[in-house]
Amino acid sequence: MPDNFDSRAEQAKAVLASVDPRPGVPKPDPILVADHVRRSFGGLTAVNVEHVEIQRGAITALIGPNGAGKTTFFNLITGFDDANEGKWTFNGRQVAGTAPYRLARIGMVRTFQLTKALSRMTVIDNMRLGAKNQTGERIFAAIFPFLWKSQEKQIDQRAIGLLERFNLHQKVADFAGSLSGGQRKLLEMARALMSDPELVMLDEPMAGVNPALKQSLLGHIKAIREEGTTVLFVEHDMDMVHDISDWVIVMAQGQVIAEGPPDTVMKNQAVIDAYLGAHHDSNLTESGEALTEDGAR
Amino acid sequence: MDWGFILTQTTTQAIGITAIIYILAAIGLNVQFGYAGLLNFGQVMFVAAGSYAVGVIVLTFDLSLWLSILVAIIVATALALLLGIPTLRLRADYLAIVTIAASELFRLSVRSIAFKDTLGGAQGLNGKLGQQFHDTNPLPADFQSLPVLSWTRQDLWVVIVGWLLIAAFTVLVWLLVRSPWGRVIKGIREDEDAVVSLGKNVFVYKMQALILGGIIAAFGGIVWAVAKQSVQPDTFQPDFTFFAYTILLLGGAARVFGPIVGGIIFWFLLAGTGEFLGQAIQAGWIDFLQATDVGNIRFMLMGAGLIALMVFRPQGIFGDRKELALDAR
Numbered sequence: 001m002p003d004n005f006d007s008r009a010e011q012a013k014a015v016l017a018s019v020d021p022r023p024g025v026p027k028p029d030p031i032l033v034a035d036h037v038r039r040s041f042g043g044l045t046a047v048n049v050e051h052v053e054i055q056r057g058a059i060t061a062l063i064g065p066n067g068a069g070k071t072t073f074f075n076l077i078t079g080f081d082d083a084n085e086g087k088w089t090f091n092g093r094q095v096a097g098t099a100p101y102r103l104a105r106i107g108m109v110r111t112f113q114l115t116k117a118l119s120r121m122t123v124i125d126n127m128r129l130g131a132k133n134q135t136g137e138r139i140f141a142a143i144f145p146f147l148w149k150s151q152e153k154q155i156d157q158r159a160i161g162l163l164e165r166f167n168l169h170q171k172v173a174d175f176a177g178s179l180s181g182g183q184r185k186l187l188e189m190a191r192a193l194m195s196d197p198e199l200v201m202l203d204e205p206m207a208g209v210n211p212a213l214k215q216s217l218l219g220h221i222k223a224i225r226e227e228g229t230t231v232l233f234v235e236h237d238m239d240m241v242h243d244i245s246d247w248v249i250v251m252a253q254g255q256v257i258a259e260g261p262p263d264t265v266m267k268n269q270a271v272i273d274a275y276l277g278a279h280h281d282s283n284l285t286e287s288g289e290a291l292t293e294d295g296a297r
Numbered sequence: 298m299d300w301g302f303i304l305t306q307t308t309t310q311a312i313g314i315t316a317i318i319y320i321l322a323a324i325g326l327n328v329q330f331g332y333a334g335l336l337n338f339g340q341v342m343f344v345a346a347g348s349y350a351v352g353v354i355v356l357t358f359d360l361s362l363w364l365s366i367l368v369a370i371i372v373a374t375a376l377a378l379l380l381g382i383p384t385l386r387l388r389a390d391y392l393a394i395v396t397i398a399a400s401e402l403f404r405l406s407v408r409s410i411a412f413k414d415t416l417g418g419a420q421g422l423n424g425k426l427g428q429q430f431h432d433t434n435p436l437p438a439d440f441q442s443l444p445v446l447s448w449t450r451q452d453l454w455v456v457i458v459g460w461l462l463i464a465a466f467t468v469l470v471w472l473l474v475r476s477p478w479g480r481v482i483k484g485i486r487e488d489e490d491a492v493v494s495l496g497k498n499v500f501v502y503k504m505q506a507l508i509l510g511g512i513i514a515a516f517g518g519i520v521w522a523v524a525k526q527s528v529q530p531d532t533f534q535p536d537f538t539f540f541a542y543t544i545l546l547l548g549g550a551a552r553v554f555g556p557i558v559g560g561i562i563f564w565f566l567l568a569g570t571g572e573f574l575g576q577a578i579q580a581g582w583i584d585f586l587q588a589t590d591v592g593n594i595r596f597m598l599m600g601a602g603l604i605a606l607m608v609f610r611p612q613g614i615f616g617d618r619k620e621l622a623l624d625a626r
Contacts (some may be wrong), residue, residue, distance in 0.1 A: 104496035116491035119623045136477030177623030
């Protein structure tokens with residue numbers, strides 16, 4: 001962290017302050033750059049992104065109304081779905097068409113909208129699974145515990161540390177399936193961090209989480225940024241987006257329609273139109289204005 | 298009614314050669330289905346591959362029995378690759394459909410007239426298949442029988458080696474499933490995408506599980522060919538696979554000792570009801586059944602028993618009901 005900033009949050013904000021808030025704008029230090037990414041399902045074009053860049057070290061929110069193509073875009077970038085066309089680079093490396101497990105290995109780790117805690121495995125086993133380059137995961141080495149026992153100890157230490165941070169250390173030996181929905185979100189996030197990723201992609205981290213836990217999740221996401229990890233997340237909850245993101249990208253009908261710092265984006269007419277409909281205030285002027293103010297809070 | 302006879306006969310079968318063959322197949326299924334979640338409904342194909350490897354190498358080509366073990370491993374691996382490459386990238390149900398079809402294809406191909414010269418057609422391969430193995434029998438030549446269990450000298454040697462094989466594969470499975478490798482395959486069973494997102498090449502792990510399970514089942518086939526000195530294509534029907542599944546679920550899937558305990562109980566009950574009914578009919582206790590009905594009746598009773606098992610103890614003997622319930626959510 002450079003000396004002239006107190007935190008990565010300030011640093012990210014300061015760097016992004018000079019970026020022109022328009023769709024597809026270049027960033028000073030992008031970790032992810034996507035070009036002409038298109039995905040159609042039959043006649044429906046779900047994603048058609050011309051150009052988008054994700055700034056390194058910042059928290060970027062990807063928002064948009066239902067069906068805007070946010071999750072599909074996520075799936076394409078992380079290799080879980082195949083794009084019809086398009087190129088994207090991660091850390092300057094061309095990764096379009098790369099298998100998803102390879103992307104995870106080079107530092108791009110994602111979570112899922114429907115939480116994927118591995119139910120019939122213990123919390124600690126879930127965490128251990130997140131660690132990279134495990135000798136004991138090779139079938140022939142697996143038979144000889146002395147080859148991987150010491151590595152396993154290091155993994156355990158790291159896992160316990162993360163679980164303590166995420167307030168799950170009481171649950172170490174419990175089955176992940178016995179955790180509450182919010183705890184599973186925490187576990188999934190902690191598990192993603194086991195591999196020391198450079199970019200964490202969270203698909204609706206707040207969905208189905210109670211307000212109290214939401215606050216702690218927000219804290220965790222900010223903490224991830226403070227460690228120098230880039231965060232990109234999909235979210236519906238505008239309050240949350242406003243609270244933690246350094247930069248917001250808005251998608252509608254598969255395209256990026258606006259970009260900018262949270263305050264700027266929420267005042268953007270194209271964004272309001274996308275969420276509320278372009279003619280939302282033509283008849284009911286008063287309620288339209290009320291909603292505009294609400295959106296720009 | 299000779300209760301002593303019923304008990305010794307039943308016990309002999311419960312830990313006998315047939316039980317050993319099924320237990321080996323079930324250990325293979327435990328790796329594939331129990332731990333990795335692969336719905337392989339064609340396990341009998343791997344057993345058949347093991348048997349035919351012995352038959353073809355020893356009888357058709359007149360080569361060493363020990364070479365046939367190597368060939369069985371290679372053939373099982375090749376079959377697993379052949380099945381897995383197109384199907385393991387797809388959803389689990391596709392593997393189930395493809396494997397059951399493949400096992401029937403395999404059976405119908407090996408019994409076809411086209412390969413009669415090498416594979417023996419519908420008659421199969423019969424002859425001194427296991428002679429090299431039986432020549433190694435360390436039991437005294439004048440051996441008659443154990444005090445209670447009525448095996449011949451030849452069968453007892455097969456039973457001893459069979460159980461040693463079961464012990465060896467159980468230890469192997471135990472070592473594997475408590476390792477990080479086992480953790481990955483259990484994760485795949487729970488949610489494949491989650492494991493992919495953590496940087497594991499899921500396809501390779503599923504393939505390894507399929508191959509390993511196939512090889513263990515092939516050893517069941519080797520035991521079969523050596524013990525019976527014959528390879529019959531029509532013994533490799535799909536019901537073999539379903540019995541192996543029954544054994545696995547009875548003992549408890551994803552439990553190291555599940556297949557062993559399940560296998561012993563399965564054969565104990567099946568043989569026990571058969572012996573009991575046979576004696577009861579002979580003694581005139583049951584007059585509405587013929588002795589020839591016994592074979593079918595015992596399977597009907599077995600089926601009823603299994604339904605009861607699934608209703609009252611779906612986790613099997615060793616399973617943990619709480620763990621099973623987690624899946625339902």
